[in-house]
Amino acid sequence: MSTRAIVIPSVGRPSLPRLLEALEGEEVHVVQGLAPAAARNAGWRAVTAEWVVFLDDDVVPEPGWREALDRDLRPGLDGSQGRIVVPVPDRPTDWERNVAGLQDARWATADMAYRREALAAVGGFDERFPRAFREDADIALRMLDAGLRLERGTRRVVHPVGAAGPAVSLRKQAGNADDVLMRALHGRDWRERAGAPPGRRPRHLAIAAAGAAALGAAIARRPRAAALAGAAWAAGTAELAWARIAPGPRTPREVMTMAWTSAALPFAACAWWLRGLAGLRGALAAPGPRPWPKAVLLDRDGTLIEDVPYNGDAGLVEPMPGAADALARLREAGIPTAVVSNQSGIARGLVRHRDVQAIHRRMEELLGPLGPLEYCPHGPSDGCECRKPAPGLILRAAERLGVGPEDCAVIGDIGADVDAACAAGARAVLVPTARTRAGEVAAAPEVAPDLAAAVAQLLEDPVAVLEAA
Numbered sequence: 238m239s240t241r242a243i244v245i246p247s248v249g250r251p252s253l254p255r256l257l258e259a260l261e262g263e264e265v266h267v268v269q270g271l272a273p274a275a276a277r278n279a280g281w282r283a284v285t286a287e288w289v290v291f292l293d294d295d296v297v298p299e300p301g302w303r304e305a306l307d308r309d310l311r312p313g314l315d316g317s318q319g320r321i322v323v324p325v326p327d328r329p330t331d332w333e334r335n336v337a338g339l340q341d342a343r344w345a346t347a348d349m350a351y352r353r354e355a356l357a358a359v360g361g362f363d364e365r366f367p368r369a370f371r372e373d374a375d376i377a378l379r380m381l382d383a384g385l386r387l388e389r390g391t392r393r394v395v396h397p398v399g400a401a402g403p404a405v406s407l408r409k410q411a412g413n414a415d416d417v418l419m420r421a422l423h424g425r426d427w428r429e430r431a432g433a434p435p436g437r438r439p440r441h442l443a444i445a446a447a448g449a450a451a452l453g454a455a456i457a458r459r460p461r462a463a464a465l466a467g468a469a470w471a472a473g474t475a476e477l478a479w480a481r482i483a484p485g486p487r488t489p490r491e492v493m494t495m496a497w498t499s500a501a502l503p504f505a506a507c508a509w510w511l512r513g514l515a516g517l518r519g520a521l522a523a524p525g526p527r528p529w530p531k532a533v534l535l536d537r538d539g540t541l542i543e544d545v546p547y548n549g550d551a552g553l554v555e556p557m558p559g560a561a562d563a564l565a566r567l568r569e570a571g572i573p574t575a576v577v578s579n580q581s582g583i584a585r586g587l588v589r590h591r592d593v594q595a596i597h598r599r600m601e602e603l604l605g606p607l608g609p610l611e612y613c614p615h616g617p618s619d620g621c622e623c624r625k626p627a628p629g630l631i632l633r634a635a636e637r638l639g640v641g642p643e644d645c646a647v648i649g650d651i652g653a654d655v656d657a658a659c660a661a662g663a664r665a666v667l668v669p670t671a672r673t674r675a676g677e678v679a680a681a682p683e684v685a686p687d688l689a690a691a692v693a694q695l696l697e698d699p700v701a702v703l704e705a706a
């Protein structure tokens with residue numbers, strides 16, 4: 238297993254080749270054609286390295302970046318942030334100051350490394366954040382909430398100020414919609430905890446409200462009210478414009494841009510904030526990031542191998558379609574497995590314990606290591622605690638793997654597998670065969686067409702997500 242891999246979500250900026258050159262010899266994954274959070278998820282889920290370093294496609298690593306990264310990715314740490322340097326002139330424009338804010342931003346993914354296990358533990362980036370905004374603070378807060386350790390590292394990248402049109406400050410107001418979701422997910426004090434500056438939204442809303450009130454009063458032919466509200470709007474707008482002009486270069490062009498965008502900005506902020514509020518219910522109802530299972534427990538007959546009733550003959554073992562791919566994917570992801578199987582043929586005198594062991598060895602010859610084998614030798618009327626749908630096998634397998642049953646996923650082909658998983662508090666995926674009853678399929682919380690698809694679903698591999706969509 239390599240130590241680290243670098244994931245670069247890219248919109249195909251011309252700066253990318255230069256960055257790739259600077260990273261020559263590293264394991265690099267460039268992900269294109271997806272929104273930022275989805276691209277980073279697709280990237281880390283494709284990686285087997287211990288650490289995943291996220292870089293933006295427009296950064297330039299400073300000399301010594303790799304050596305500093307070696308030092309930054311220490312044992313005992315779950316995340317390390319690179320230092321971001323934004324070169325700006327003495328009197329930066331509004332846009333330059335905006336980009337320079339990255340220098341103080343906490344956990345910005347322009348250069349942020351996370352341990353892959355930590356990403357799996359929190360389920361990766363939250364794709365309900367559609368823009369390159371707040372999804373970085375969101376994942377960091379979830380990691381801190383989970384007790385993981387994040388630290389500011391020593392490596393440095395230069396983040397140049399990209400070209401932007403005069404209306405960029407208005408477009409950036411879309412972030413107000415993401416702030417609504419941030420507050421719903423992380424509470425009122427999220428800005429403080431994420432190190433985000435307080436922002437001017439309360440003032441923007443007040444100015445927009447005054448502007449709207451002035452317009453309303455004018456339409457209602459109430460000149461005094463219109464004049465009062467209009468004066469409040471004008472004063473607020475002037476203060477905003479000056480606050481943006483004063484620290485800047487004060488060139489005629491910048492002053493003009495600040496003047497007209499300041500008039501529109503409070504309304505843009507307000508509109509995006511309202512849009513965020515309107516979409517909040519839907520966003521909260523949509524599935525958020527889901528942690529990877531820490532172990533996957535697999536039923537045997539009809540799931541890993543073809544179901545031959547009361548089989549005692551290892552020569553008859555045939556893997557199910559997708560079984561080899563599914564196991565390869567789980568091994569690549571570093572997720573341990575176990576086999577959980579009802580073998581009532583033993584109680585019925587049709588199969589011996591050593592036949593079950595021989596079949597397991599044959600399965601491992603064909604499919605590779607499967608982890609611990611837990612099977613129930615009892616019959617349906619024995620009243621044991623291990624025969625599925627009882628949870629015993631699941632609990633025992635989880636214990637042998639050193640994980641909690643609630644962190645396990647169970648994949649099986651009948652309702653008893655699903656019920657055993659649920660009774661143990663594990664996640665269940667049903668992969669039906671011709672013998673699975675329709676009622677069992679209907680009742681299953683999750684269903685997949687084959688074993689490989691079930692694993693892809695558990696790991697939220699992008700192909701599975703695209704196929705489902």
Ligand SMILES: [Mg+2]
Nearest residue numbers: 536538539650
């Ligand atoms: Mg079965």
Ligand SMILES: [Zn+2]
Nearest residue numbers: 613621623624
């Ligand atoms: Zn039993």
